[in-house]
Amino acid sequence: MDKPYRTMPDIEVLPAHFPIPGAGFLAVNAFVIKAKEPVLIDTGMGKDSEEFMEALESVIDPRDLKWVWLTHDDADHTGSLQKVLEAAPNARLAAFSLAVLRMSTDWPVPMNRVYWLNPGDCIDVGDRKLTAVRPPLFDNPTTIAVYDDKSGAFFAADCFGAIIQSPVQSTDEVAESELAQGMVGWASLDNPWVHMIKTNEFSQSLERIRRLAPKKILSAHLPPAEGKTEQFLELLATVPPSTPAIAPNQTALEQILGSAGSVNR
Ligand SMILES: [Fe+2]
Numbered sequence: 001m002d003k004p005y006r007t008m009p010d011i012e013v014l015p016a017h018f019p020i021p022g023a024g025f026l027a028v029n030a031f032v033i034k035a036k037e038p039v040l041i042d043t044g045m046g047k048d049s050e051e052f053m054e055a056l057e058s059v060i061d062p063r064d065l066k067w068v069w070l071t072h073d074d075a076d077h078t079g080s081l082q083k084v085l086e087a088a089p090n091a092r093l094a095a096f097s098l099a100v101l102r103m104s105t106d107w108p109v110p111m112n113r114v115y116w117l118n119p120g121d122c123i124d125v126g127d128r129k130l131t132a133v134r135p136p137l138f139d140n141p142t143t144i145a146v147y148d149d150k151s152g153a154f155f156a157a158d159c160f161g162a163i164i165q166s167p168v169q170s171t172d173e174v175a176e177s178e179l180a181q182g183m184v185g186w187a188s189l190d191n192p193w194v195h196m197i198k199t200n201e202f203s204q205s206l207e208r209i210r211r212l213a214p215k216k217i218l219s220a221h222l223p224p225a226e227g228k229t230e231q232f233l234e235l236l237a238t239v240p241p242s243t244p245a246i247a248p249n250q251t252a253l254e255q256i257l258g259s260a261g262s263v264n265r
């Protein structure tokens with residue numbers, strides 16, 4: 001985990017970064033919205049659980065949380081979910097039904113605390129409305145990103161992620177070419193289906209975000225990005241017809257392990 005920081009007047013980032021061998025880093029962010037009914041969005045990676053709880057407690061007393069919004073049930077988003085629900089007895093778990101059911105095969109999700117949301121559904125958290133949005137790119141069918149109508153922030157889940165060279169607190173600190181390459185590469189690798197759909201169909205889902213016109217994009221896998229929505233949408237529009245990213249194979253792994261001096265055969 002990295003040190004939490006404030007990215008908007010009432011929004012805190014609980015940041016971590018995950019090294020991608022030979023490529024750079026992927027941010028793994030969770031967020032706290034200090035709404036009238038405070039909301040935690042996602043719960044980081046399990047390997048960071050102890051640090052995650054400390055980071056959370058440094059920005060809010062978990063007993064004050066009223067909502068935990070799970071964007072999807074991938075492990076880099078559910079890492080501290082059980083611990084958070086224990087520490088935040090007044091919080092309800094807002095999530096897509098299938099995410100909750102799938103997690104229930106692994107641990108007893110307290111169903112009486114669950115709030116099921118589909119894309120388009122909203123929750124009122126006292127001083128703002130949070131709307132569940134299916135982002136243009138998603139690597140998990142349970143994905144519900146979040147649009148906050150008070151701050152104008154769009155919590156994009158895995159969409160708009162990018163592998164970058166070093167962890168930073170704003171995409172303004174990332175060179176434009178690095179950001180473009182990192183975002184297109186991540187989009188292709190994390191969403192191979194995007195190469196199977198028609199460009200104009202994909203454009204429609206990008207258009208929905210354009211109409212939403214978020215002030216800030218808060219992706220789980222990118223430093224916060226202000227005033228870059230159009231740039232990002234144009235970048236993603238290039239992905240469907242592009243050459244699909246190729247994931248590293250065994251030869252690459254052996255090179256990585258070899259350079260780390262620990263090849264086992
Ligand atoms: Fe994911």
Ligand SMILES: [Fe+2]
Nearest residue numbers: 074076158220
């Ligand atoms: Fe993710």
